[in-house]
Amino acid sequence: MSHSAGGPQGITGRTRLFAVLGDPVRQVRAPEMLNPVFAELGLDAVLVPVHAPVARLSEVVRGLQWTGNVDGLLVTVPHKAAARDFAEVHSEAVRLAGSTNALRRDPDGRWYAENFDGTGFVAGLVAAGHPPAGKRVTLVGAGGAGGAIAAALVLAGVARLNLVDVDRARVRTVLDRLSGIAGGRLHEGTPPAGDTADVMVNATPLGLRTDDPLPFDPTRLAPGTVVADIIMSPRETRLLRTAASHGLPVHHGDHMLTHQLRLYRDFFGLYRRQDGEQPA
Incomplete structure (x- = not known):
């Protein structure tokens, strides 16, 4: 992952993408809290809100997962239970909760679901x-x-x-x-x-x-x-x-959400990525 000022003002062709999915999505706070974290860490990445209507959730998620520069998804209401179906690997927290609020693409191409709520x-x-x-x-x-x-x-x-x-x-x-x-x-x-x-x-x-x-x-x-x-x-x-x-x-x-920020950093490997690395 390349280093830059990060955030929407520094979007380039190398920018890695993260999305937060909801229906509605106007209320989400994750972009305003995580994009400054990307900038602080010097990462060329941006988190954007994506309005995913319930009836179109599968099409939206699969489209994002097939997008080569999308590294992770955050999930909010009402999709947290349904989003489990879009990951091949579930954490123990997901199994106990019956839902997920974060998915990442692992190096082997599989999607891993976690829950930090x-x-x-x-x-x-x-x-x-x-x-x-x-x-x-x-x-x-x-x-x-x-x-x-x-x-x-x-x-x-x-x-x-x-x-x-x-x-x-x-x-x-x-x-x-x-x-x-x-x-x-x-x-x-x-x-x-x-x-x-x-x-x-x-x-x-x-x-x-x-x-x-x-x-x-x-x-x-x-x-x-x-x-x-x-x-x-x-x-x-x-x-x-x-x-x-x-x-x-x-x-x-x-x-x-404030206390999930460190968990998100670790989960998405934001401390470990270097220029050109695949997500870890």
Whole structure:
């Protein structure tokens, strides 16, 4: 990989490409956070947003994978579960989560899927002074990100994890997948009301749009309950604004991405590449 100023202003014929896929994609924060990393490392690479409609996901992904200078893909809602099918190799985190948020092209040409949502979320909680070990957590949303976060919270040593989703089949799928590591600490929860959790997490897309309903009512939570949202844009979701106005500590979605940056660097081999090397 050649060295340059990096980023969109320095795009050349040698620039390596990364894409973040979503539907919608306007809310993604990854390009504004990772492109400066490319520039800092002196890499001729750029990450661009790609709007991949659900009905066209296969065509979009396969087209990018056949593109010779595309080295990796990041994945956001609602594609995290479906994107597993586009990788020949899955990490243990992907198998536990049932989803992926990062794929890379390995030197042998195969695509490798990883998931950093859960580890990034837990690292963000710890860094913000809300370590989940020994805590009671209610997680609302058992989709791609929710499944990854559930696995990471169990591995982080929560005392109890209640998983809630309007689609109960999703919940049962996650419970079955994590039963071997949960040790009886993972349960199907009921829609939160006056929940007794120490930490409440929104892992649904509710909050991306200004007219979305609240995923749960934070005004009915006990004082001191941490309210966390994984939505990154808008940063101040209606859920977090309501929780803060009720005097509850809040945890923003951008913490999860911030703590994934180092993981992305390592995963995509950004420290190791030199001019002319293939991705490692």
